[in-house]
Amino acid sequence: MNGFVPLPRRDGLISYRHADGGLWGTERWGIARGADGRRVLTTHCEMEIGSDHVVRDSVISVDAAFQPCDAYVRIMNHGRLTGSGWFRFDQTHAECETFTAAEGRLSQTIPIQRPIRGFGVHALQSDAWLGADFPFEEGPGHVKFWGQNLMHSLHHLGASGPFFATTQSGLEYVGTETVTVPAGTFECRRIRLKGTTNAHPPYDMWLSTDGDHLYVKGLVEGYMASVFELEELAGAPIDEQRAPVDAA
Numbered sequence: 001m002n003g004f005v006p007l008p009r010r011d012g013l014i015s016y017r018h019a020d021g022g023l024w025g026t027e028r029w030g031i032a033r034g035a036d037g038r039r040v041l042t043t044h045c046e047m048e049i050g051s052d053h054v055v056r057d058s059v060i061s062v063d064a065a066f067q068p069c070d071a072y073v074r075i076m077n078h079g080r081l082t083g084s085g086w087f088r089f090d091q092t093h094a095e096c097e098t099f100t101a102a103e104g105r106l107s108q109t110i111p112i113q114r115p116i117r118g119f120g121v122h123a124l125q126s127d128a129w130l131g132a133d134f135p136f137e138e139g140p141g142h143v144k145f146w147g148q149n150l151m152h153s154l155h156h157l158g159a160s161g162p163f164f165a166t167t168q169s170g171l172e173y174v175g176t177e178t179v180t181v182p183a184g185t186f187e188c189r190r191i192r193l194k195g196t197t198n199a200h201p202p203y204d205m206w207l208s209t210d211g212d213h214l215y216v217k218g219l220v221e222g223y224m225a226s227v228f229e230l231e232e233l234a235g236a237p238i239d240e241q242r243a244p245v246d247a248a
Helices: 124-130
Strands: 009-018 023-033 039-049 052-062 068-077 080-089 093-100 104-111 149-151 165-167 170-181 184-194 203-208 215-220 226-234
Touching: 009 124, 023 124, 039 124, 052 124, 124 203, 124 215, 170 203, 170 215, 170 226, 184 215
Parallel strands: none
Antiparallel strands: 009 023, 009 226, 023 039, 039 052, 052 068, 068 080, 080 093, 093 104, 149 165, 170 184, 184 203, 203 215, 215 226
């Protein structure tokens, strides 16, 4: 009898800090890869900034090309439920079934054309996966827009909804840099948000060059003026780990 082999998995913790070093939030995440090749990201985010005290739990799965397959989001603000919802994506449509305290019960179906930039569930590790499909081979300075982008909320902390919201923003590849954070030293691709449509302040991300596209560091300017860093990391790159045998 073969012994139990857990799914290939990585786990991490990201800190959210003001420019002066004060902690205002944390994100604990886990990534696992199933026998079907899909990666599943689970995140638990807690944050308190300005007038918001947000707790957000999310699950999103992506295929081998990091295109979204399905997702679940639950949001609380000041200890009260803001809303929760389920999202699904096929090759031509995105659909959701949600309930929010402000809007009540909602059902949406939106036409899409693959590839899309991704689905923004506002967790930082999910932000990193928005850059997984970027054509880095075009070199530093290249900017790509995907057209209509889908998110669960236009609120900068993802504190509204959840339901489908759209933006037209793209990404710019700044270059490759070596970055040291509390979790270690990583070779990273630096990307920058471009053409935001929801007044998001300037935002740069440093993503690992391994196949997991980990969120290593982020820097946001403007009223948020914060730095985000990977504090803890467990597990080798998922593609290097032994996968369980699919009994089917």
